[in-house]
Amino acid sequence: MKTMSVTKRDSGKTITGAGSSGTCAGFTLLEMMVAVAVISIVLLAVYRLHSQTLLMNQSAQFYSLAPLLAQEKLAELAFADDIDLLEQKGAFGENYPGYGWEFSTEVVTPDSLKHTADRFRRIDLKLTFNQEELSYNVRTYRLQQPGDDGR
Numbered sequence: 001m002k003t004m005s006v007t008k009r010d011s012g013k014t015i016t017g018a019g020s021s022g023t024c025a026g027f028t029l030l031e032m033m034v035a036v037a038v039i040s041i042v043l044l045a046v047y048r049l050h051s052q053t054l055l056m057n058q059s060a061q062f063y064s065l066a067p068l069l070a071q072e073k074l075a076e077l078a079f080a081d082d083i084d085l086l087e088q089k090g091a092f093g094e095n096y097p098g099y100g101w102e103f104s105t106e107v108v109t110p111d112s113l114k115h116t117a118d119r120f121r122r123i124d125l126k127l128t129f130n131q132e133e134l135s136y137n138v139r140t141y142r143l144q145q146p147g148d149d150g151r
Contacts (some may be wrong), residue, residue, distance in 0.1 A: 059134060065096070066127045066136035073101055073125060074140060083121065083142070100128045108141065119144040 027035075069092060077083050089102035103125045107118060120143050127136040 062129045062134045063136065065099075066129075069096065069099060069101070070125055070127055070136065070138045073103070073127075074123070074138070077103070077123060077125075078142070083123070083144075098130050102126050102128075 092099040106122045108120050108122045123140050125138040
């Protein structure tokens with residue numbers, strides 16, 4: 001470190017200090033606090049953007065897979081002898097952790113199907129992910145064959 005003498009013209013006194021030109025180099029505390037505040041705001045925005053991207057990715061994956069799983073479950077229901085006797089809710093197993101399903105049936109009696117109205121069913125299927133964080137609903141209708149309901 002080099003010391004130098006600076007003489008004031010008014011008083012003639014000599015002041016000794018560090019530095020090459022008599023000014024201090026570096027940043028003030030206020031400048032550092034502003035810089036840290038700006039960096040923290042930017043990092044917070046990037047973090048929020050990243051977490052939102054992850055949620056959107058999970059949602060897109062669910063809504064891409066849900067129609068396929070619903071089609072699989074509806075195919076199982078189509079081949080069942082009596083859908084009223086089937087289990088009403090369940091999970092898709094270890095291949096699809098967090099995915100669940102439930103369905104309900106209701107007899108629908110349209111006027112145009114007079115003699116077969118008691119065999120016409122509405123099937124509501126609901127697929128869920130992470131305890132209903134996301135859900136996908138399907139409604140379809142099925143006309144049971146005369147021997148399907150045990151009559």
